[in-house]
Amino acid sequence: MSMDRRQFLKIAGISSILGFGASVASATHTIWEPGLKPPQVEPNPDGLIAKRWAMVVDMSKFKTDEDIKKVTTACHQTHNVPDFRNPDGTVDKKFEIKWIWEEPYERTFPGSENKFMSEHIKDMPFIVLCNHCDNPPCVRVCPTQATFKLPNGITMQDMHRCIGCRFCMAACPYGSRSFNWTDPRKAINPATENKAYPTRTKGVVEKCTFCTERLQVGKLPACVEAAPKGAMFFGDIEDPNSEVRKIVTSQLTIRRKPELGTGPAVYYVIGGSDHA
Amino acid sequence: MKLYDGGKILIGLMVFVGIATFPFYYNIGKVNAKPELKTDTPAIQAWEKQYGKKECVESKEYMRSEHMQLLNNWRDSVVRDMNRQYVSMTSGRKFNMSLQNGCLECHSNKKQFCDQCHNYMAVKPYCFDCHIQPMEKEENKS
Numbered sequence: 039m040s041m042d043r044r045q046f047l048k049i050a051g052i053s054s055i056l057g058f059g060a061s062v063a064s065a066t067h068t069i070w071e072p073g074l075k076p077p078q079v080e081p082n083p084d085g086l087i088a089k090r091w092a093m094v095v096d097m098s099k100f101k102t103d104e105d106i107k108k109v110t111t112a113c114h115q116t117h118n119v120p121d122f123r124n125p126d127g128t129v130d131k132k133f134e135i136k137w138i139w140e141e142p143y144e145r146t147f148p149g150s151e152n153k154f155m156s157e158h159i160k161d162m163p164f165i166v167l168c169n170h171c172d173n174p175p176c177v178r179v180c181p182t183q184a185t186f187k188l189p190n191g192i193t194m195q196d197m198h199r200c201i202g203c204r205f206c207m208a209a210c211p212y213g214s215r216s217f218n219w220t221d222p223r224k225a226i227n228p229a230t231e232n233k234a235y236p237t238r239t240k241g242v243v244e245k246c247t248f249c250t251e252r253l254q255v256g257k258l259p260a261c262v263e264a265a266p267k268g269a270m271f272f273g274d275i276e277d278p279n280s281e282v283r284k285i286v287t288s289q290l291t292i293r294r295k296p297e298l299g300t301g302p303a304v305y306y307v308i309g310g311s312d313h314a
Numbered sequence: 315m316k317l318y319d320g321g322k323i324l325i326g327l328m329v330f331v332g333i334a335t336f337p338f339y340y341n342i343g344k345v346n347a348k349p350e351l352k353t354d355t356p357a358i359q360a361w362e363k364q365y366g367k368k369e370c371v372e373s374k375e376y377m378r379s380e381h382m383q384l385l386n387n388w389r390d391s392v393v394r395d396m397n398r399q400y401v402s403m404t405s406g407r408k409f410n411m412s413l414q415n416g417c418l419e420c421h422s423n424k425k426q427f428c429d430q431c432h433n434y435m436a437v438k439p440y441c442f443d444c445h446i447q448p449m450e451k452e453e454n455k456s
Binding site: 073074076077078079080081082083085118186188189190194196197198231233234235236237238239250254255 | 383386387388389390391393394395396397398399400401403408410411414415440443444445446448
């Protein structure tokens with residue numbers, strides 16, 4: 039097909055007008071808009087606010103296994119975490135879901151154990167949970183942004199979006215994430231079920247949320263409330279007057295695997311000195 | 315034109331048409347009962363007493379057509395933006411954005427409310443795979 043100068047200019051002119059129109063349309067109509075914005079919605083006025091939530095766990099205040107059990111049970115009952123058991127009563131490791139649990143020293147702080155360290159510390163159970171990292175690998179790998187960072191530092195997840203790919207489980211260096219291999223409701227006791235909190239469904243990954251839902255109505259995390267006095271602290275680490283900040287500035291605290299650069303926000307006090 | 319095995323073919327066709335249109339014949343004359351929603355739970359009655367009328371978060375018509383979108387927006391707002399209160403466009407009242415602790419507090423009769431329409435429309439939302447539905451008495455089963 040041959041085209042003279044006049045035809046070419048006509049087509050070029052029309053095309054550029056159409057192209058300009060399209061660019062105007064795409065500039066004025068955003069492709070996706072968040073559904074509800076203030077003042078249509080607002081935060082709960084009772085909610086606790088922080089720049090960066092953090093937790094301090096003082097292991098020396100946990101005197102007995104009962105103390106630890108109280109904490110884990112409080113968390114797991116509050117959040118309807120299933121408790122899968124083998125017929126002989128032991129935990130079914132294949133289906134186990136963990137939000138907060140116990141690990142021995144060498145798994146909590148690997149690389150820092152030594153041959154002659156105190157038997158007491160070596161053998162004592164440590165309470166571990168999601169560290170709500172500054173730079174969470176789980177968030178980076180999530181293909182659907184189901185797990186994401188809240189502005190207050192909490193690594194949150196949207197169960198509605200999780201597609202169960204388990205990339206986050208592979209990415210998390212703390213083993214804080216558990217996959218629902220089967221319907222969790224099978225292993226939730228209806229008598230102790232928390233009717234105000236949902237369960238999860240088969241095929242999603244879950245973990246500790248620093249009790250986001252409790253903070254937003256003005257309550258402290260369930261584990262902190264259930265812990266023995268002075269054993270667990272929760273607060274804004276960016277606030278110089280907060281309890282957590284005072285502990286972290288005044289004494290030696292260690293975090294899990296800080297060398298990985300994830301910036302964990304759970305600080306451990308191992309020694310036995312009193313504070314706060 | 316000659317139709318080989320015409321009889322067999324015609325019988326076969328008739329059987330086929332009969333089976334294919336069976337659902338239409340079967341349901342002829344049966345009017346599908348429209349779903350009837352019950353909004354007479356104790357919580358709603360208490361609300362009516364206090365405010366003088368039954369009202370939801372938004373108008374009835376809006377809720378009927380847009381509740382799915384509203385719930386999706388609520389979810390994003392609560393989970394991702396940490397905003398938990400909804401200000402009604404209709405009444406200006408503030409509501410806790412929650413399915414389990416909001417909607418179902420009033421509509422504690424899921425079987426008489428949610429399920430009625432969802433079954434009629436043959437939609438199966440998966441809300442209650444995770445969200446715990448209120449306990450209902452056996453006699454409410456329809």
